[in-house]
Amino acid sequence: MYIVQIASECAPVIKAGGLGDVIYGLSRELEIRGHCVEIIVPMYDCMRYDQIWGLHDAYRDLWVPWEGGAVHCSVFCGWVHGRLCFFIQPHSGQNYFNRGHYYGALDDHMRFAFFSKAAMEFLHRSNKRPDIIHCHDWQTGLVPVLLYEIYRHHGMGTQRVCYTIHNFKHQGIAGPNVLWATGLNNDAYYYHYDRLQDNFNPAAINFMKAGIVYSNYVNTVSPHHAWEARYSDISCGLGHTLEIHQGKFGGILNGIDYEVWNPEIDPLIAFHYGSETFSEKAKNKKALRERLPLREEDKPLVCFIGRLDDQKGVHLVHHSIYYALGRGAQFVLLGSATEPGINQWFWHEKQHLNSNPDVHFELGFNEELAHLIYAAADIIVVPSNYEPCGLTQMIGLRYGTVPVVRGVGGLVNTVFDWDYDTEHLPEERNGFVFYQPDQYALETALGRAITLYEKEPATFRELALQGMAYDYSWNHPGEKYVGIYEHIRHK
Ligand code: ADP
Numbered sequence: 001m002y003i004v005q006i007a008s009e010c011a012p013v014i015k016a017g018g019l020g021d022v023i024y025g026l027s028r029e030l031e032i033r034g035h036c037v038e039i040i041v042p043m044y045d046c047m048r049y050d051q052i053w054g055l056h057d058a059y060r061d062l063w064v065p066w067e068g069g070a071v072h073c074s075v076f077c078g079w080v081h082g083r084l085c086f087f088i089q090p091h092s093g094q095n096y097f098n099r100g101h102y103y104g105a106l107d108d109h110m111r112f113a114f115f116s117k118a119a120m121e122f123l124h125r126s127n128k129r130p131d132i133i134h135c136h137d138w139q140t141g142l143v144p145v146l147l148y149e150i151y152r153h154h155g156m157g158t159q160r161v162c163y164t165i166h167n168f169k170h171q172g173i174a175g176p177n178v179l180w181a182t183g184l185n186n187d188a189y190y191y192h193y194d195r196l197q198d199n200f201n202p203a204a205i206n207f208m209k210a211g212i213v214y215s216n217y218v219n220t221v222s223p224h225h226a227w228e229a230r231y232s233d234i235s236c237g238l239g240h241t242l243e244i245h246q247g248k249f250g251g252i253l254n255g256i257d258y259e260v261w262n263p264e265i266d267p268l269i270a271f272h273y274g275s276e277t278f279s280e281k282a283k284n285k286k287a288l289r290e291r292l293p294l295r296e297e298d299k300p301l302v303c304f305i306g307r308l309d310d311q312k313g314v315h316l317v318h319h320s321i322y323y324a325l326g327r328g329a330q331f332v333l334l335g336s337a338t339e340p341g342i343n344q345w346f347w348h349e350k351q352h353l354n355s356n357p358d359v360h361f362e363l364g365f366n367e368e369l370a371h372l373i374y375a376a377a378d379i380i381v382v383p384s385n386y387e388p389c390g391l392t393q394m395i396g397l398r399y400g401t402v403p404v405v406r407g408v409g410g411l412v413n414t415v416f417d418w419d420y421d422t423e424h425l426p427e428e429r430n431g432f433v434f435y436q437p438d439q440y441a442l443e444t445a446l447g448r449a450i451t452l453y454e455k456e457p458a459t460f461r462e463l464a465l466q467g468m469a470y471d472y473s474w475n476h477p478g479e480k481y482v483g484i485y486e487h488i489r490h491k
Contacts (some may be wrong), residue, residue, distance in 0.1 A: 004130040013051040029418035029478035041088035045098040052078040069267040109174035112139035138172030141211030160488040163215035172207025215489040221389035222410030226251025246275040254389040255474035268371035288376035297358035300453040303377035308337035316383035374399040397467035401430040428468035
């Protein structure tokens, strides 16, 4: 099959979180399975150009219909660690992708509506006719609308769309100017409960709802989160839309790229190791301690890696630091906050704990350091409020770092409690799980992990090895996505 991924990220060149990893990892898996994959992303000024090979212009004069006129764009093309990516660069005064950041601008809805329109115009003009267009999250929710309402009438009648929701929290809410700008016009038609109208704000259109309504298949990124989306408030108002479209909605667990995340060959860690050579992992702990620095003592090293925001259970992250220190463990935090309040809070904590030799805060985004922390730590905490899939627990498992997680979303599908899991045999268990979103619940799980490390090191090591034995690569998810593509292609 010929598959085009349209997304706002592709790791490692554009990565704000898990979405970037998914675009890269899934595309690679699809290629391994013999499919042809191309990726279309915006050409941001702040992306990592050092991660692109052979960047050249692929389509020089793309005129994208926009706001009643047309915007002149260039489309560049290059390889991101072997994946073929097209980068769309508009030449207009709005500087949509020259903002120094990927998200967070006041006109984000216009920026990504434009990107969706430009991606479709590029496919149309360059005569690319993929079997499947796979788009992701609110940023590209308008793609299937544009395909069905406009481009279908311009020779794109056989393309089918798979739409993957990575986070229901951000849905892309906009006013009628987006309809006018993209050429969809006809407000009365789109401002309809069955189409783009937001379920709660009748004056707004909702990009994510658009993606759900117009795509041939919709999924979120784990089976448990798909269930939560239908039966809890986690879908942030889209529950009824999902119920209406339940026949084409499901959950497919993300994978992680086993080439990128592989402690046996990872170039970013100090010492390579695998399950056969697990004792080498301890050398990474020593290397990390020297680098940060942290004191060298026989005590467990607990870590957190991720965005510091409400989704990630930031209060519980904070509590886990003090709890771990109180229990005589060490803590390393690698995280970035976009909210100024949370940012200031953690900078304050960093200064407050500055002289403590058992804790280190690295505030910012640091891909290289992340690898070393996964390899060095004994325990990784993921106390999320909600978690569509979660990659950090899977990466932790791959690196023999025992996860302590809250039982929500994809964490339920990937981590099985050492003491209390009832569905897995003891030799299949791989971490510690708590359920209530409070400090006491976190302590019961993190406490059990620290106690096992201290009192029964051999058993703790066994648990880490059991985690390493899991296959959370793209192999299974890749097969599932191919099945979905085949299914919608023949409809
Ligand atoms: P998200 O909700 O942000 O998508 P995921 O767990 O799905 O969370 O994916 C997070 C990805 O981003 C992982 O690959 C993780 O290692 C990486 N990551 C998160 N924060 C940072 C950071 N501050 N520095 C480096 N990598 C990070």
